Amino acid sequence: MEAQKTRAQMDARYTWKLEDIFPSDSAWEAEYAALAPCIAQAASFAGKLETALPEALPALEEAEHRLTRLYAYARMRRDEDNGNTFYQGLADRAQALAVQLSTATAYFGPEILALGCEKVEAVLKAHPELCRFRRLLEEQLRLEAHTLPAAQEKLLAAMGELAGAPDTVYSMLTDADLKFGCVTNEKGETVELTHGRFIPLQQCEDRAVREAAYKTYYAAYRAHTNTIAATYAASVKKDAFFARARGYGSAREQSLFENEIPESVYDALIEAVHRHLPAMHRYLALRKAALRLPELRFWDIYAPIVPEGDLGLPxxxxxxxxxxxxxxxxxxxxxxxxxxxxxxxxxxxxxxxxxxxxxxxxxxxxxxxxxxxxxxxxxxxxxxxxxxxxxxxxxxxxxxxxxxxxxxxxxxxxxxxxxxxxxxxxxxxxxxxxxxxxMALCNYQLEQIRGTVYRQTLFAEFEREVHAMAARGEALTAESLTAVYRALNERYYKGAVVDDDIASEWMRIPHFYRAFYVYxxxxxxxxxxxxxxxxxxxxxxxxxxxxxxxxxxxxQPPLETLRRAGVDMESPEPVEECLRSFEEALDELETLMKEA
Ligand SMILES: [Zn+2]
Structure with missing residues (x-):
């Protein structure tokens, strides 16, 4: 095999120009040094926002902006070659500075809330030049009804590290400790199975390779089923606790409120996808026929149904x-x-x-x-x-x-x-x-919509159900979580064989630790x-x-931005339109396949 080129050997015509951010590493160093007083300045308004808001806002803006440039340069330089220890160092220092800035300016949100709408509005009226900060301030102020007295806020903040535990434990288990063992790839080589290799192995044309990788991968998770269930249950209860403490009806209400999305958007998505499940089932039947399989298993879901899209395109x-x-x-x-x-x-x-x-x-x-x-x-x-x-x-x-x-x-x-x-x-x-x-284009389109719309909605529905179970006081165990996930797969993937492995797929989705995100x-x-x-x-x-x-x-708030541009996410129409395009692609692929 040809050895990979080093970064220094790359043709400059095909590399990005990070010099447009900083002309040299020494310019970066100079800016790094200059940021310390800038951060100190932003921090100096702590406890003084009542009188100093007009000076504090531009100072915060400047510190944030300068930091993002410093950070972007260092991280992108590191991405050019992760083995370059010099840029590793720059990236680490930029990261540390980012933490320093966010700690130094943590006072901002709570102090704005303490000022309240009227005082903030008065400052904005007296200083029209600050109008660019209106959105930032309003985003803070809308949390007012869910903000607690200072002593209680302090208690919740002190819980922060503990609250991150389920996510940390899960990531330690699945990213560090969990070993999947080895499988044989399509070239007959023995390779260690990793997260990164799983999907490529599922896309392999050799069915035996796909099946072995699938079974090996899930076996590792299922060997830790009780641990993962307990970790996820803790995460769900943690979210419910914080939501309750802040006076929200549920964790979902809190998450969507903070992102300025009404809960009806979430429910309408699930309903629209349900209406279009027959198209998904038709796609699965087509997939089974195209691959000439006696039964469609979950290790066949990612397999290419048309010849690989290697276009040889320079x-x-x-x-x-x-x-x-x-x-x-x-x-x-x-x-x-x-x-x-x-x-x-x-x-x-x-x-x-x-x-x-x-x-x-x-x-x-x-x-x-x-x-x-x-x-x-x-x-x-x-x-x-x-x-x-x-x-x-x-x-x-x-x-x-x-x-x-x-x-x-x-x-x-x-x-x-x-x-x-x-x-x-x-x-x-x-x-x-x-x-x-x-055919390759149709296949691409279908897989995109399956993976992004159907699959993520299945995840969203799982989260909705699991959080509802917790709210009803039902136990979240490996058994009950798997039962919910199995039922959803039977509904979405009708026509494929839902086995014990796929019923445990919820164990391998890290996004569930960031509740109500994937929809x-x-x-x-x-x-x-x-x-x-x-x-x-x-x-x-x-x-x-x-x-x-x-x-x-x-x-603007996200839904407002979309509405002004002509797309209303509070109506079912965009999701319906998207799923109709899935059906059109399916019709087209069916026709093309018959032409064979
Ligand atoms: Zn993207």
Whole structure:
């Protein structure tokens, strides 16, 4: 095998220009030194907000902004080569500084709440130049009704470390102590089974390899079933405790209230997905037929049903396809986007020690950055469109909003990326006429919606049920949790054999330790499909509204931002629209398969 290139050997034309953040490491050092007094300044307003709010707000903003630049540079340098100890050191120091800043400014939220709406409003009236801080202040103040007297708040804060225990214990068990043993891959090599290797092994064409990996992986979890159940039960009870203490009806009410999402959005998502379960069952039947299987097992769910999407596509051609495919977003968007390819936004290829996967990082005051590990596959092509969706969201938010208002919340975070994927997909469907590649596109679309909408909604429903059981005083044991999870799988995956392993899948989902979080993947995906259809309709007004969404950043509550852009997440329509697109892709794939 050819040895991987080192970072120093990489062609500069395909690497990002972090020099645009700091021209040199010594410039970074100088800024690092300059931040200490800046943080001290932000901290100096503790206990004084009643009179010093007009000075404190810009000081906090400046410290935060400068820190994010320092942090971004160090982390992205480290991601270039994780074995580089110099940049490990920079990243560690930036991390420590971030902790220092958040500790030094922890007074801010409680003091704003202590001031109350009226006093804050009076300051904003007297200082119109502070209007960019309104959203930040309102976000704090809406927690007023759920804030306790100081002594009780102190008690809850002191519980913080303890409250993190279930998550820490779970992560220690599953990331450090749990060993999965070895399996044989499709090349006949013995490899150690790890979290990172599990899904690639499930995507293997050799069924025996998939089955062995599946059984080995779940066996390790099931050997710790009582420990994991007790850990998860503790996590659920911890959330219920804090919610009750703050006067919420449930942990879900608290989580959604804090994110400014009504609970009806959550329930409506589940109901809409239920209405479209027959399409999922039809997809599973198609999968079983395509793979020519006597029965569909859960180790067949990730297996490719059409030949692998290895397009042999050089990066330049992929970049061109992405830019052409996104043309429906308008000339201005395409012009702005072209900078990504010419001005050092993207780090394209893999090298020794580089962080795997892909991400986009918006750096306010500089352009955004994108890390890729480009392979010549269909997946990699869509990854470019996806990450550039994030990047352009940051680009427009940064251009139009103040630093604090530019950052968008998680509910909105995956929309721009997925919208780009959906637009690219439709344009490729028009461009590619050969059966194989059209099938690969349908398969890609179906797997995206299965994984993001159906699967995450199943998770969301599991969380809703488990928290309700706890509220009713029912025991959360390995047996009861597995029974709930089994029933959900029987409903969602009708037609596949629901075995004892998949009924235990809840044991391996770390997101459950961040309660009521995952539903946002499904709602975000649905909003993206809705937006892509509006943009593709060719209606210029609809396109402008979408671009307005990109420019809004986090300046409004998330649902309001979406509503203004033409997508109402309080109506069932976006989720319905998304699931109809699943059915259309399914129809198309069925037709294409019959042509064989
Ligand atoms: Zn993303």
């Amino acid at each position: 990066y330049e051609e992929a970049a061109k396809l992405v830019q052409e495919g996104l043309a429906p977003l308008g000339e201005a968007y395409i012009r702005d986007l072209s900078q990504a390819f010419t001005s050092g936004w993207i780090d394209v290829y893999e090298n020794a020690g580089k962080t795997s996967g892909a991400y986009s990082w918006g750096v306010y005051g500089t352009h955004p950055y994108v890390l890729l590990n480009y392979q010549k596959t269909l997946d990699s092509l869509f990854t470019i469109a996806h990450e550039l969706g994030h990047a352009m969201h940051s680009y427009y938010s940064d251009k139009n909003q103040s630093f604090l208002n530019s950052e968008y919340p998680l509910f909105l975070a995956e929309i721009a990326s997925t919208t780009n994927e959906a637009i690219l997909l439709q344009s490729l469907k028009r461009k590619w006429t050969d059966r194989e590649r059209r 946002q993947y499904a709602t975000g995906y649905s909003a993206a499909v809705a937006f892509s259809r509006r943009v593709l309709s060719g209606d210029a007004e609809k396109r402008e509204k979408y671009l307005g969404f990109l420019a809004a950043g986090g300046s």
